[in-house]
Amino acid sequence: MGASVKQGPEGQGIMDEVGRTGAAQADDAPARAVRIQDVARLAEVSTATVSRALATPERVSVEARARVLEAIARTGYVPNPAARSLRSQKTYMVLVVLPDLSNTFFSKILRGIEETLFEAGYGMIISDLDGSPEKEAHFAAFTAAGRVDGAILLNGHLFGQSRDGKGSAAKLNIPLVALCEAIPDADIPQIEIDNRAAARRMTQHLAQLGHRSIAYVSGPAQNVLERERFRGYRDGLRASALPFDPDLVVSGDYTLESGVRAGEDLLARAKRPTAVFCTSDEMAIGLVRTLSSAGVRVPEDISVAGFDDIEFAAVAQPALTTIHQPRRELGQTAATVLIDLLQGRTTPKRIRLKTDLITRNSVSSPR
Amino acid sequence: MGASVKQGPEGQGIMDEVGRTGAAQADDAPARAVRIQDVARLAEVSTATVSRALATPERVSVEARARVLEAIARTGYVPNPAARSLRSQKTYMVLVVLPDLSNTFFSKILRGIEETLFEAGYGMIISDLDGSPEKEAHFAAFTAAGRVDGAILLNGHLFGQSRDGKGSAAKLNIPLVALCEAIPDADIPQIEIDNRAAARRMTQHLAQLGHRSIAYVSGPAQNVLERERFRGYRDGLRASALPFDPDLVVSGDYTLESGVRAGEDLLARAKRPTAVFCTSDEMAIGLVRTLSSAGVRVPEDISVAGFDDIEFAAVAQPALTTIHQPRRELGQTAATVLIDLLQGRTTPKRIRLKTDLITRNSVSSPR
DNA sequence: CCGCATGATGTAATCGATTACATCCACTTT
DNA sequence: AAAGTGGATGTAATCGATTACATCATGCGG
Numbered sequence: 001m002g003a004s005v006k007q008g009p010e011g012q013g014i015m016d017e018v019g020r021t022g023a024a025q026a027d028d029a030p031a032r033a034v035r036i037q038d039v040a041r042l043a044e045v046s047t048a049t050v051s052r053a054l055a056t057p058e059r060v061s062v063e064a065r066a067r068v069l070e071a072i073a074r075t076g077y078v079p080n081p082a083a084r085s086l087r088s089q090k091t092y093m094v095l096v097v098l099p100d101l102s103n104t105f106f107s108k109i110l111r112g113i114e115e116t117l118f119e120a121g122y123g124m125i126i127s128d129l130d131g132s133p134e135k136e137a138h139f140a141a142f143t144a145a146g147r148v149d150g151a152i153l154l155n156g157h158l159f160g161q162s163r164d165g166k167g168s169a170a171k172l173n174i175p176l177v178a179l180c181e182a183i184p185d186a187d188i189p190q191i192e193i194d195n196r197a198a199a200r201r202m203t204q205h206l207a208q209l210g211h212r213s214i215a216y217v218s219g220p221a222q223n224v225l226e227r228e229r230f231r232g233y234r235d236g237l238r239a240s241a242l243p244f245d246p247d248l249v250v251s252g253d254y255t256l257e258s259g260v261r262a263g264e265d266l267l268a269r270a271k272r273p274t275a276v277f278c279t280s281d282e283m284a285i286g287l288v289r290t291l292s293s294a295g296v297r298v299p300e301d302i303s304v305a306g307f308d309d310i311e312f313a314a315v316a317q318p319a320l321t322t323i324h325q326p327r328r329e330l331g332q333t334a335a336t337v338l339i340d341l342l343q344g345r346t347t348p349k350r351i352r353l354k355t356d357l358i359t360r361n362s363v364s365s366p367r
Numbered sequence: 368m369g370a371s372v373k374q375g376p377e378g379q380g381i382m383d384e385v386g387r388t389g390a391a392q393a394d395d396a397p398a399r400a401v402r403i404q405d406v407a408r409l410a411e412v413s414t415a416t417v418s419r420a421l422a423t424p425e426r427v428s429v430e431a432r433a434r435v436l437e438a439i440a441r442t443g444y445v446p447n448p449a450a451r452s453l454r455s456q457k458t459y460m461v462l463v464v465l466p467d468l469s470n471t472f473f474s475k476i477l478r479g480i481e482e483t484l485f486e487a488g489y490g491m492i493i494s495d496l497d498g499s500p501e502k503e504a505h506f507a508a509f510t511a512a513g514r515v516d517g518a519i520l521l522n523g524h525l526f527g528q529s530r531d532g533k534g535s536a537a538k539l540n541i542p543l544v545a546l547c548e549a550i551p552d553a554d555i556p557q558i559e560i561d562n563r564a565a566a567r568r569m570t571q572h573l574a575q576l577g578h579r580s581i582a583y584v585s586g587p588a589q590n591v592l593e594r595e596r597f598r599g600y601r602d603g604l605r606a607s608a609l610p611f612d613p614d615l616v617v618s619g620d621y622t623l624e625s626g627v628r629a630g631e632d633l634l635a636r637a638k639r640p641t642a643v644f645c646t647s648d649e650m651a652i653g654l655v656r657t658l659s660s661a662g663v664r665v666p667e668d669i670s671v672a673g674f675d676d677i678e679f680a681a682v683a684q685p686a687l688t689t690i691h692q693p694r695r696e697l698g699q700t701a702a703t704v705l706i707d708l709l710q711g712r713t714t715p716k717r718i719r720l721k722t723d724l725i726t727r728n729s730v731s732s733p734r
Numbered sequence: 735c736c737g738c739a740t741g742a743t744g745t746a747a748t749c750g751a752t753t754a755c756a757t758c759c760a761c762t763t764t
Numbered sequence: 765a766a767a768g769t770g771g772a773t774g775t776a777a778t779c780g781a782t783t784a785c786a787t788c789a790t791g792c793g794g
């Protein structure tokens with residue numbers, strides 16, 4: 001494949017132009033890329049036929065196609081994406097927008113996305129917004145400039161809409177898919193888990209074990225996920241005939257540190273709940289740690305449940321009972337839907353993947 | 368993973384399709400992108416001047432430049448990357464090749480890379496090799512097709528060289544940078560930490576606390592990092608006047624599971640070491656967990672040290688004493704070096720970033 | 735006052751693939 | 765036999781920005 005030694009059988013100058021470069025780059029071999037013309041010449045057809053042989057094989061005679069494929073194999077031709085893109089107005093690139101690339105939660109999702117895109121011949125560009133409006137604006141422009149064919153949004157809002165609901169750059173004219181965090185008023189496919197049902201299920205699980213006082217450690221107040229999970233928590237209480245007690249709601253923001261704070265909050269109380277439902281594993285881990293350091297045993301004294309099932313949930317001490325999100329599958333699904341859109345197929349407007357309740361050792365019946 | 372009892376979901380459907388989205392955008396305005404011509408017309412200059420105003424401002428009169436910028440601001444013009452790329456043979460895209468995107472260790476590095484590339488106006492394309500030679504071949508072709516200007520390799524080898532040392536696709540003709548895992552015979556800049564010095568330091572640290580019997584849990588045998596760290600371990604022993612005992616070397620592969628196995632190995636021994644140096648945090652966590660479950664206390668009975676300082680090292684019980692790798696900075700540095708290369712500047716051939724020894728609670732003096 | 739250097743700007747070729755349109759050829763239909 | 769049909773192929777316009785080269789104005793030295 002790579003043995004691209006020189007092959008100039010015909011005497012006619014294939015290279016008509018003198019590739020003179022101004023720069024004093026005295027490198028070894030410039031190794032000019034194979035162009036469609038070179039393939040055409042070798043296969044003794046026109047460039048149009050080569051192009052068609054690749055894009056619409058059925059419109060080319062069998063012999064011509066064979067000769068073209070042969071020539072391509074011999075030369076190792078790969079179409080120049082810039083040229084192709086310029087003409088056909090497609091980039092075969094997809095933008096993935098997420099709030100924080102270094103967050104563990106996203107990496108497996110990304111992998112699912114990447115896999116699926118790859119198989120369909122698409123590349124993936126990642127945009128880590130990092131809470132920066134400038135970055136967001138840049139990527140909005142980037143997208144508007146036609147640099148990608150579509151985008152998967154993991155950040156919970158459309159471009160340019162971070163502050164005011166009526167952002168300017170909303171008219172991106174390219175297919176979009178929202179993943180994980182639903183985007184309220186956007187008319188784009190949403191891929192997510194059923195947060196409400198999952199939270200409800202965990203709450204009921206705790207109630208069924210006999211817990212009557214179940215605390216809830218929330219996510220950021222405005223967050224879409226948070227709202228759903230909170231609803232699910234209340235659903236679960238209601239279904240278990242338990243009263244809702246606002247004092248049992250501790251506010252957090254999904255981070256480990258906020259879990260630590262929530263733990264300190266609980267420790268400071270005279271009357272502690274027997275179970276705590278944290279809406280992220282990180283918070284659960286931070287909370288468990290704080291409780292343990294204070295001599296409160298988990299789950300003997302207090303049961304703690306998480307949400308997400310990140311890698312370390314299984315390794316934490318005690319191993320965390322939590323809600324498993326099918327992260328890879330979420331990514332795959334979002335990518336599949338986007339590709340369907342890109343290729344003109346119809347797609348469901350909303351897909352909810354199912355979650356699992358994973359029971360480990362951080363939850364037990366109250367004493 | 369042992370303790371995970373999986374429970375089936377309640378009666379919710381896998382796919383909950385609510386409504387459908389048509390593929391056709393049915394848009395109001397086609398919103399044809401602004402071209403350089405439009406800007407030129409508005410600014411009453413030629414397209415050449417517009418182009419120059421952006422690329423080489425010093426070659427354009429102040430007034431003309433002002434008019435051009437004004438026109439650009441008014442129209443919201445963004446150059447078409449395909450066209451620019453086609454003509455200038457640059458893509459402003461960098462490929463990042465890594466073995467496993469879902470591995471926690473890489474995400475912060477990626478973030479550092481992304482940040483730096485972004486600031487320099489480059490985009491990032493991620494290639495998760497996933498151990499697949501086909502994927503690797505694809506990306507080699509992708510790269511050869513001129514789809515990216517340069518690449519950062521986190522996978523420890525050049526394209527196409529996974530098996531035989533003399534890979535075919537080595538002649539990529541584009542700037543490359545190796546990050547974290549040095550690539551032995553490649554003549555490209557290497558960005559890494561000083562694995563040997565770090566391992567030595569940790570070993571000496573343990574010895575200074577009074578440990579005489581320090582076990583070593585290794586990475587995969589052929590791994591470059593492993594070799595360096597192993598050398599460092601022996602350096603540390605020597606510097607502390609401790610003998611090297613092959614029995615104290617337990618083989619692992621950086622995964623959590625191999626840490627668990629290493630733990631079982633140690634538990635089975637009649638005579639246990641007083642300290643264990645694991646060459647990854649994941650292994651250390653798996654090992655600690657196994658020891659704890661067996662009633663062996665860390666650090667009272669056995670001290671355990673890790674390597675990497677991943678997020679959960681600080682949260683583990685006990686919090687892990689480990690070697691901190693400046694991951695974000697590693698990414699930033701690699702990106703900076705690559706950009707320097709891309710822009711024709713000279714770069715150091717090898718950069719070693721400093722590591723820190725983080726002392727937490729998993730290590731103490733032996734009793 | 736002429737010629738030349740310098741700097742600003744315009745003109746048009748160019749990058750490489752796609753694709754609308756034209757052409758050609760071998761058959762079929764009337 | 766003339767006209768029509770459809771499949772295969774070629775020709776050349778096209779996508780939008782960059783940039784080599786041409787042009788023009790200005791200023792300076794001789």
